[in-house]
Amino acid sequence: MSGEPPGAAAPALPGGLPAQYSSFGGSLRSNPLLSRWLRFVPGGRVRVLVGKVELGQGIRTALGQIAAEELDVDWSSIEVLPAGTDSSPDEAFTAGSRSVMDSGGALRAVCAQARALLLSVASDRSGIPAAELGVRDGAVRDRAGTEHGSYWTLLGPGRLEVPVTGEAPAKDPADHTVVGRSLPRTDLPAKLTGAPAFVSDLALPGQLFGRVVRPPSPGACLLAVDDSAARALPAVVGVVRRGSFLGVVADREEEAVRAAELLRASATWREEDGLPEAATWLRDLPGRPAERIPVVRHGEPVAPERVAAVVRERYGRPHLAHASIGPGCALARWDDGGVEGGVEGGDDGGVEGGVEVWTHSQGVYPLREALSASLDLPADRIVVHHADGPGCYGHNSADDVAYDAVVLARAVPGRPVQVQWSRDDEFAWEPYAPAMVTEITVGVDAAGDPLSWEQHCWSTGHDSRPGFAGQPGLLGGWHAADVPAVVASDPPLAVGGGTARNAVPPYAVDHVDVQAHRVTDMPLRTSALRGLGATVNVLAIESMVDELAARADVDPLEYRLRHLRDERGRAVLETVAERAGWVTRSTPDAVGWGLGYSRYKDVCAYCAVVARVEAVSDVRVSDLWIAVDAGQVINPDGLVNQVEGGAIQATSWALLEEVTSDRRTVTSRDWETYPVLRFGRTPRVHVTLLPRPGEPPLGAGEVAGGPVTAALANAVADAVGVRVRELPLTPERIAAVISA
């Protein structure tokens, strides 16, 4: 219990909210009433409504902890509901490592105010000054321990129809008893027992199964299809064709699959070779048409006589797939327009004249807007419910398959239709992480220290989420209209940029000039993958720093510390070096060690990594030591779990992954042609969190990708004696560099 007296008012932010609620973006401004966030329901339960969604990152657990802490209710009474446009606040997307900062900050303000409200109502009733009352397990007590009502008796729904002011003081972190604890995730038991837990496990009465027959290549156009064989299957309920969008609905799943293959076999497409030569893709990226994005320019140009040498290198990475373990899936049901018996099994619910959708999208509200625009249906006739899905790591097929489900379900009003993408659909049609190239030119002085740093980064856009650039951005919509995918954009620099993300070196250099180039000719559709451009920019910066250190004949750790001013950054580097035994490391033959450092988006968590690799017939990562400073941590084990996962995924990217294509279409279409890291190559991951309970929480979900990638590249260079500047670090690429 924390019976703290209201403290001095914290300084106000521009938005009129005190600094203690420093970062909740638009969350509160879009959802200003307490009732939008919180409900006290009979039985001593607290329902917390948030717009952020569970993606396997444990967000519902972390947000529940924040609510329990500020309300002073028992942790087990909290229920964080899945997001839905009929219930939860609009918090746009769950992305960019911002959930604890945005939703958490908003929830803290909301719950602190609810607690203050409870005390004031109890005080009015009892005549006891609020300062002499406290809250324990949701009940108000005076100093003698006598109860004076509770959230459930005093704060009925009407009481919560008040605006969030942000004036109620949040708890002093020193008094936290729930926040900061490694509580187990509330969603895991179901997922560990095989209970229905995912969107694909939903089974509504009368549910049908849909499949979409995607074009054979990105530029293909459907000329004709003979659907008679598919329709002849007794289980087939309908075939839908709109432009190049072709799909089928059946009452058994395997028959929907079979019918889709029959349609595929009898479809005629016009195709063309629209993709660049694979071998030249990265090399030619800087020459393609692009939007120039000036990022930073500071310091006077350095006098030429000070510059002893100029070092210029290019680093790159091919397209990557999100490669979720489960392909996209969604469920949709159209209102049957009151047709008697239209719904078999007599289900309730539905949206009059509209559609209800269940999705694992990262943003239920943006998806609703996108569906509304592409179907020409008012948004209030669409309800989008979130249901958990397989990990997505960014913008994958989740939204596209929701569109597919809505379109196929329209053919059978009243009947729910589940659409499941195939593995092939997923690998061939998800929006990829863009291929990217970053070139750095550094002028160094006689001692080998950097004087000037010029950096250029090129990639197609990192954002084509629903609603980007005013577009619905849904794949099926483009196919139905027979138009190409709209070129991806980049998030603005103010929210971290895309191509430009983490493009500014964190090291002190006199003259810095950084420019991003968003390539606007986009042969393959691209969008957000965890970290966006940060992965390649950090790879480039940290590789260059190692190259500079080697030229200066200085240890890479010492070189970094010499040029890094940020104290918290230095602390993660020093911590990780100590944990890994960097200074006393031994490097027998074929063993290499590498460092990587960054502060994600320059404003989120700090992360430093030491990698130890063994490069014999291929690269094996034996150990990754990772130090993270994420400010105040809500659930330490949850954060460690995310960092470990991000590190292992980044290891997979760095060593193995590449979307491949020929001149016509993508050729990496299953787990054999798109291999990912398997259990046999699991590195030991040692995560250290720096304790900073008094600091604001800093987003950390994507913190590991860049520094791990960089540390691996540096470790491989250390192990084999040459530098491979283009990922993935496969034996073939390493051999090619050695023999060049």
Place this chain on the structure above:
Amino acid sequence: MTSTPEWCRPRAVPEPVREVRLRVNGESRTVVCRGDTPLLYLLRNDLGLRGSRFGCGLAQCGACMVLLDGRAVPSCDLPAWAAEDHEVETVEGLAPDPVMSALQQAFLRRQAAQCGFCTSGILVSACAHLRAGAATDPVSTAEALERNLCRCGSHGRVLAAVADAAEALQAARRAECGADGPPVTAPRADGPRGAR
């Protein structure tokens, strides 16, 4: 170019619809469908056992693992006729099994999942591995899980959790027999949580 499962490729005569008889989790079940329907669809859609997940349909990822006469096999490309006359066990049916429950407790204690979509398949593979009394050092366990993919990177915790479960089972066996059971426990994984 597509990678399509073999069973659904268009061909002249599809297998006829008939009664498929299965033994699932110790019960006899009958489903009316084509004999070449993948077992996974029958489990999920007809028998309501949704714990086996669809990940690829190509026997490449392990999300759909079931035990067939005690052996872990992907169910997504296993034709129903090939499961007839065999004992099928799913993650749901295995719950009372001491090995599975030791695994589930260890996974929970280690929080050995992120999205959890791969987890039931991994549990089924690990269950077959531990039941067989095979070695449970990280290398052997990793080999037993070679057909299971996890995209979230929960690998380290999974390996540690399987080692914990093996140790717990060994301890239980010792308590029961008053003597050492078969040597299923290898040296414990070192280090903090998440180290393998």
